[in-house]
Amino acid sequence: MDRSAYALIATDLDGTLLRGDDTVSDRSRAALARVAEAGARHLVVTGRPAPRVRSLLEDLGCTGLAVCGQGAQLYDAGADRLLWSVTLDRELAEIALGKIEAEVGQVYAAVDQDGVDGLTLIEPGYLMPHPTLPAVRIDRRDDLWCAPISKVLLRHAELSDDELAATARAVVGSLATVTMSGPGTVELQPCGVTKATGLALAAARLGLSPWQTIAFGDMPNDIPMFDWAGRGVAMANAHPDLKAVADEVTTSNEDDGIAVVLERLFSASAVR
Template sequence: MSTGPDSASATAPLPPTPPPSFPYRLVATDLDGTLLRADDTVSVRTREALAAVTAAGAAHIIVTGRAVPWTRHILDDLGYEGLAVCGQGAQLYHAGEHRLLTSVTLDRQLAGLALSKIEAETGPLALAASRDGLDGEVLIGPGYRVLDDELPAVFVDDPAEMWAAPLNKVYIQHPELDDDALARVARATAGTLVDVVMAGAGVVEILPLGLNKATGLSLAARRLGVTAADTIAFGDMPNDIPMFAWARHGVAMANAHEELKAVADEITASNCDDGIAVVLERLLLGRPGPV
């Protein structure tokens, strides 16, 4: 039997190389300050790292404080077609189908009572509100500072307009208190009625009690057939703390808020320095790193 270089066995294609091993089945990433760089783009390196982990059998899911109307254009630009947890966990969105799967709304009566309690301590607040639904508008009340004028918003002169339809959340600002101080006061005075999170610079939010990124992520994980023990999560702000508590491993960006760094399992490079890719590449090489 011939065994030379012209034999069939010598010319047969080699079997495909198996994908690299990866210790998690789900990679959950926050959006702003985590997956997105300062210019709202995702680097080639991070895209390639995420593609490699999905090739290894893991799923990638975006978990963001943004409501769907403020998120879907970014997902479309990224070519992202999976599930996304939006609105601090209030909304589960199928990006590929452009379909809102689940949505939780804020009890407007309780929210009004909570605001009254907060304002009794702080004085008048400036408000904005995120309306429920796939096309829900963000309504901006008098005095509320919009930090990103490229995001779709509707300015209203009468604050009562914000309460006329179902809401996912209410944003609050104070003319003197910084974000951390405002969030602390709001939790202390109204924390039995609503949840309060600090989600970014100038972004303090009132949410339905018990709602957070972990509740939304757990719902998405069940649909994907994975668990908390299968999950690595990346984030940068205090609103990511529940997600870190839920996931097996929480990674804070170098640019993260100190409250999140304090509970993280490890700290990576910043969002502008491919912090997500740094960790994923290491894990793909079988190097567990910090625990």
């Protein structure tokens, strides 16, 4: 396909652009540089909240927009400010947690606070899926609700992520949107908010359309983004549900799957 077909390159981070050690390979950096030289835009679309991507965006040289918090935040990296954000009503979040625990027993919860300096708070028993990310341990669940939040993260001692997410969707209803964004990461976010809503908002600000967008991801939370974009590319390590709706499956995040596709679309000889 002609490189001009895609003016917006939307990439998830964990399990997609990032390797397991939270780094971006030289090959992927070179491919993204070639994208920029061709006049296309790279947009990070991640479940991580804005404060947890600031250093990564700086490392990548990103000074424009980023979609964070599963679509709940539109972050301007250059200005270090949120252009748009949606919070999850804390009372509804508590009700949703109660409904889930009534079905599956105790779950362990964490929250991402709203804002560019929001903290990640974790209650006793919650294990961070990404131990390198900073978090503040609190003593009681009630302390999770001390400030506005963008989402709740859930873990269960015995259920798989798929089982926990399926149960949560069945009982939460319109209280929140349930997503699964990675191993050990089932989340509740504001109802109706997805990566697609955040991506659509960012694309509109950039004057770009779905058909000009190619999206890369690895987990079920990327499905709405794939539905919105003109083309969706799943990593080899992606969840089966995402592979089922992808237009293409590339190599894994450890094997530069994004670069493999971008080199093809934006002249491989120029980026090697």
